[in-house]
Each structure stands twice: as C-alpha cells, then as structure tokens.
Amino acid sequence: MSAKIETRVELPLSPEPSGKRKPDPCALVIFGASGDLTHRKLIPALYALEYRGLLPENFAVIGVARSENSTESWRKQMRAAVTEFGRDEMREDVWKRLAAGMHYVSTDFSSAGGETEVMKLLEQLDKERGTAGNRVYYLAVPPSAIRTVVDKLGERRRPEGWMRLIVEKPFGHDLASAKALNDDIVTHFAENEIFRIDHYLGKETVQNVLAFRFANGIFEPIWNRRYVDSVQITVAESIGIENRAGFYEQAGAIRDVVQNHMLQLLALTAMEPPADFEADAVRNEKIKVVRSIAPPDPAYIVRGQYGPGKIGGEKVPGYREEPGVAPDSNTETYVALKVFLDNWRWAGTPFYLRTGKHLSSRATTIVILFRPAPHPPFLEIAGEGLRPNVLVIHVQPDEGISIRIGAKVPGQGMTIQPVQLDFQYDRAFHVQLPEAYEKLILDAMLGDATLFTRIDEVEAQWSFVDSVVSQWEGAKPDFPNYAAGSSGPKSADAMMARDDRLWCQ
Ligand SMILES: NC(=O)c1ccc[n+]([C@@H]2O[C@H](COP(=O)([O-])OP(=O)(O)OC[C@H]3O[C@@H](n4cnc5c(N)ncnc54)[C@H](OP(=O)(O)O)[C@@H]3O)[C@@H](O)[C@H]2O)c1
Numbered sequence: 256m257s258a259k260i261e262t263r264v265e266l267p268l269s270p271e272p273s274g275k276r277k278p279d280p281c282a283l284v285i286f287g288a289s290g291d292l293t294h295r296k297l298i299p300a301l302y303a304l305e306y307r308g309l310l311p312e313n314f315a316v317i318g319v320a321r322s323e324n325s326t327e328s329w330r331k332q333m334r335a336a337v338t339e340f341g342r343d344e345m346r347e348d349v350w351k352r353l354a355a356g357m358h359y360v361s362t363d364f365s366s367a368g369g370e371t372e373v374m375k376l377l378e379q380l381d382k383e384r385g386t387a388g389n390r391v392y393y394l395a396v397p398p399s400a401i402r403t404v405v406d407k408l409g410e411r412r413r414p415e416g417w418m419r420l421i422v423e424k425p426f427g428h429d430l431a432s433a434k435a436l437n438d439d440i441v442t443h444f445a446e447n448e449i450f451r452i453d454h455y456l457g458k459e460t461v462q463n464v465l466a467f468r469f470a471n472g473i474f475e476p477i478w479n480r481r482y483v484d485s486v487q488i489t490v491a492e493s494i495g496i497e498n499r500a501g502f503y504e505q506a507g508a509i510r511d512v513v514q515n516h517m518l519q520l521l522a523l524t525a526m527e528p529p530a531d532f533e534a535d536a537v538r539n540e541k542i543k544v545v546r547s548i549a550p551p552d553p554a555y556i557v558r559g560q561y562g563p564g565k566i567g568g569e570k571v572p573g574y575r576e577e578p579g580v581a582p583d584s585n586t587e588t589y590v591a592l593k594v595f596l597d598n599w600r601w602a603g604t605p606f607y608l609r610t611g612k613h614l615s616s617r618a619t620t621i622v623i624l625f626r627p628a629p630h631p632p633f634l635e636i637a638g639e640g641l642r643p644n645v646l647v648i649h650v651q652p653d654e655g656i657s658i659r660i661g662a663k664v665p666g667q668g669m670t671i672q673p674v675q676l677d678f679q680y681d682r683a684f685h686v687q688l689p690e691a692y693e694k695l696i697l698d699a700m701l702g703d704a705t706l707f708t709r710i711d712e713v714e715a716q717w718s719f720v721d722s723v724v725s726q727w728e729g730a731k732p733d734f735p736n737y738a739a740g741s742s743g744p745k746s747a748d749a750m751m752a753r754d755d756r757l758w759c760q
Pocket residue numbers: 286287288289290291292293296320321322364394395396397398399400423424425
C-alpha cells in the first residue's frame with residue numbers, strides 16, 4: 256500500500272505573526288491632528304496596535320494643529336473616532352493606556368516660536384513617559400505646510416535619540432515639485448529617516464502579491480511574456496470626490512491613483528525576485544519596473560469624467576456640478592492606459608491599467624490572463640467552454656485570489672466549463688485583516704522602510720505620469736463622457752476591442 260500524502264494544511268489561527276518585534280520607546284507627533292486622516296485612520300490604527308500590545312510601553316502621542324482645542328476634548332474626540340472607525344470594540348483598559356499618553360497642542364509652526372511648546376512637551380514626555388528622545392513625526396498636513404514644519408523640526412534636532420518623518424501622499428504634483436519637496440526634506444533628514452507613505456503598500460493583500468509570487472515555486476516559470484497574454488490592473492471606486500474638490504481639481508485620477516497605488520501594484524506584479532526581503536532589495540527591484548515603462552501610445556490613453564447618474568439607486572451630480580469644481584473643469588475622474596515594459600521578462604506583454612470614480616462598483620484587482628492551451632485535443636467538441644486561464648488577485652473587497660480553469664462537466668461527452676479555484680482571506684485565516692495604517696505606523700516606528708517609497712521610485716513614477724499628462728496639454732476633452740454608476744467611458748471599452756480583448760469585470 257502506498258503511503259498517504261497529506262495534502263490538507265492546518266491553517267494558523269493566530270491573528271499575529273510569530274516573532275513580532277516591539278518598537279523602541281518613542282513619541283509620535285501627528286501634524287494635522289484636527290484633520291480627517293487623523294480621525295478616520297491614524298488614531299484608530301494606534302488603538303488597534305495598543306489593543307494587540309504592539310506599541311512600546313514607553314509611548315506618547317502629541318496631536319498638533321492650528322485649531323483651538325484642549326488635550327481633554329481632543330482625547331474625547333479621538334475616543335469617538337475610534338468607536339466609529341476602529342475595527343475593535345472599545346475596551347476601557349486599552350483606551351486608558353493609550354489616552355494617558357495623548358496630548359494636543361494648538362499652534363502654528365509658521366509663526367515665530369510656533370514649535371516651542373511641542374518641543375518642551377516632548378522633553379517633558381521623555382522624562383515622564385520614558386520616550387527616550389526618539390521621535391516619529393507624522394505629516395498629515397497639506398503639501399503646502401510640509402516645508403515649514405520640516406525646517407523647524409530639522410533646526411530643533413537633538414543629538415540623543417532617533418528621528419523619523421512620515422510624509423503623506425501626494426509627494427509632489429509632478430517630477431519637478433517632487434524633487435523640490437525632497438530637496439527641502441533632505442536638508443534636515445537622511446533618506447533612511449524619511450518614510451513616504453502610499454497606504455496601499457500596507458494592505459495585506461498587496462503584500463500578499465509578493466508572498467504569492469515568491470513563496471510559491473509553481474508560478475515563477477509561467478510568470479512572463481511566454482505564458483502571460485496580458486495583465487489588467489483595476490482600481491475602481493464607487494465613491495465620488497467627497498468634498499475634496501480643492502485637492503482633486505489639481506490632481507485628477509492620474510495623480511491621485513495612477514502615480515502611486517497603480518504603479519505600486521504594477522511594480523509588485525512585474526518585478527524580479529529580490530535577493531532578500533530587506534527594504535532596499537525590494538525597492539531596487541520595484542524601481543526597475545517603473546523605470547522600464549515605455550511612454551504610452553496616445554491612442555491607448557483614455558481619460559474620462561463622470562456626468563450625473565445613479566449610485567446605489569440614488570441620483571448623484573456630475574463632477575462639474577460638485578461643490579468647489581469649476582463648471583467647465585477638464586479634470587479627469589477616470590483613466591485607462593495600455594503600457595509595455597521594456598524588459599526581458601515582459602517585452603510585448605500589454606499591461607492595461609484603469610481607475611475611476613463613481614463607477615458601478617468598488618473593486619481593486621490584478622488580473623493575469625494566460626495564453627490559451629497550445630493544442631487542446633478536444634477543441635472542436637469543447638467549444639465555447641474552453642477559455643484561457645485567468646488568475647485574479649482581489650486586493651479589495653473580498654480579499655483573496657482566484658484561478659479560472661476549464662473542467663469537464665460531469666456526464667457523457669467532453670463538455671468543458673470554466674470553474675473557479677478560490678482562496679479567500681477570511682475563510683482561510685479566520686481573522687479580520689489589519690488596516691494598512693497599523694502596519695505602516697508600526698514599521699516606521701521599527702525603522703523598516705520596505706513598504707515605503709524611496710525617492711528614486713517617486714521620481715520614476717512622476718516621470719511616467721508627466722509623460723502622459725504632457726500629451727493632454729492643449730487638448731479639449733469631450734467631458735463628461737460617462738455616467739456616474741456606469742462602468743466608465745465607452746472609449747475605454749473601444750480601446751480593448753481594438754486589441755481583441757475585453758476588460759475582466
Ligand atoms: N484623509 C485621507 O484618507 C487621506 C488619505 C491619503 C492621504 N491623505 C493626505 O493626508 C494629508 C491630510 O489629509 P486630511 O484628509 O486629514 O486633510 P484635512 O482633513 O483637510 O486635514 C488637514 C490637517 O492639516 C492641518 N493644516 C491645514 N493647513 C495647514 C497649514 N497651513 N499648516 C499646518 N497645518 C495645516 C489642519 O489643521 P488646522 O487647520 O487646524 O491647522 C488639519 O488638521 C493630506 O496631504 C492628504 O493628501 C489623506
């Protein structure tokens with residue numbers, strides 16, 4: 256009798272990975288403490304970390320903003336924010352531990368001496384809470400406010416302890432402004448102290464692209480132009496611009512999503528295996544991908560803007576009717592592109608990228624379409640059911656991975672039908688996925704920059720975006736060209752039809 260091979264795998268149920276490291280004692284200073292990001296993401300992320308015992312025992316948070324507020328009322332507001340936006344239940348013991356180290360300072364760093372109170376409080380917290388002179392500065396402020404804050408922080412640098420700076424996206428508006436912003440920052444901070452955030456990289460499913468590709472030997476031989484027909488990366492949003500007209504009018508879909516999230520997904524999908532999982536090894540490989548993107552053919556760039564329509568049965572206005580948007584705005588709320596990578600692995604394989612606001616559904620996916628089987632012996636009889644294999648990485652929602660294969664329909668004859676092999680995070684691991692900001696804040700405290708964007712990558716991203724945007728100069732787009740709640744402009748479908756392809760839903 257042959258030995259039985261165990262093919263079922265016991266899945267770990269522990270919510271935390273083994274070997275977790277705790278950061279050094281430190282103080283986290285959040286600039287922009289009265290803003291949306293602090294309420295919805297940062298403080299709930301800190302609570303989730305405290306809940307799991309991942310914050311250092313000697314820890315403090317200082318919220319800084321110009322708005323008048325007191326520590327007491329800021330703590331109350333942040334508690335309400337955790338209750339509303341956090342992923343865990345409110346536990347008094349956890350909240351008390353976190354809140355005891357939370358302070359609010361109302362000040363304007365652009366005024367003379369505006370930083371004094373924050374610096375004094377930091378020194379006091381070093382003594383009272385043992386934060387040891389270590390600082391994480393989180394810039395959750397508009398880009399225009401960054402320079403002043405960074406200059407003051409740099410001038411007040413002390414020899415003891417370490418200093419790290421987390422800078423929110425967008426990092427610049429184009430290549431020139433990104434370089435200028437970086438020049439300001441590197442006057443005071445070394446590259447290994449700068450943590451440029453693209454929160455997509457903190458998502459479990461995005462990191463799983465690396466695990467999927469490099470922890471599973473079976474995919475490597477087919478992960479190239481010989482076996483892959485094409486790749487589609489979609490970041491579809493059903494929400495509109497949500498009162499962010501001031502920002503969005505200047506950015507549009509290409510700067511808001513393509514420059515950062517989409518190019519990150521493209522890089523992780525197409526990169527070569529890094530020699531190790533250290534920050535620089537991973538980032539070196541990602542940068543090579545972004546640098547290898549050929550300037551896209553203008554015939555394969557589609558831009559769109561939503562007009563009035565319906566989302567979830569509710570009427571919504573067109574982009575040009577949104578508060579704060581110019582009635583003749585030419586800002587794009589949708590982009591679709593075909594790009595090629597000028598490298599050995601992917602030469603000639605099209606990568607289709609698309610993103611848009613107020614689309615029919617919210618979904619971020621990476622779809623790998625494989626070439627058809629070279630000679631299926633039952634092609635004639637199997638007919639329509641014989642479709643190429645498709646691998647879909649569902650980044651959000653319904654996080655997981657599915658593979659479409661052809662299977663024989665039970666019964667007489669050789670009828671083939673596509674069926675799906677599914678891996679779903681929640682079913683496999685029985686845990687709630689952590690929020691991206693939890694991972695990223697913790698990594699910055701630990702000094703691990705793997706999931707942050709290095710300046711050369713930012714520059715490569717902007718070079719690509721600039722090469723697209725420069726093609727739009729002077730052109731008058733026919734906006735609006737898709738209805739809110741639809742799947743986007745018809746011209747994006749026509750672009751695929753020209754290549755004899757369809758968007759995968
Ligand atoms: N919200 C998100 O989900 C999200 C996601 C990704 C990236 N981001 C980025 O994160 C940053 C903050 O976003 P947000 O949504 O929180 O914006 P927000 O709600 O408008 O808040 C901005 C914060 O910055 C402060 N601020 C504004 N102008 C300032 C100035 N000149 N000097 C100093 N402080 C100033 C504001 O406080 P005072 O007016 O009281 O000083 C407020 O606390 C932005 O760069 C944004 O692009 C946000």
